[in-house]
Amino acid sequence: MLLLMLLVSAVWVWVAVVAGVALWWASHCRQPTGSLQLVHTGQHWVGSWLLPTGEIGPEQPVRCDYLGPWLVGLRVGRQRIWIWPDSLPAAEQRQLRRCLHRPGR
Structure with missing residues (x-):
């Protein structure tokens, strides 16, 4: 009886590990890659991804x-993007922060 309980526990642990790895892999594959081009349109920003074919993708809020x-957190359409601006040169880092900062917040 004890052996059967250990075997069932081991199977459930294995299933949990495989499911965790599958979820991690699926989320990793959905991460956007490439260049994001931002355009300021009045009060709002829109962005377009540069596609692997060299074309510009559809605009997204x-x-x-x-x-x-x-760290900077952006929402591009329905995607969550994290940017580490400290890897930018100082002038570009300041420019990015000025663009994204909203007074009063």
């Missing part, structure tokens, strides 16, 4: 919902 000292 862009919203900055986190602007921290070492």
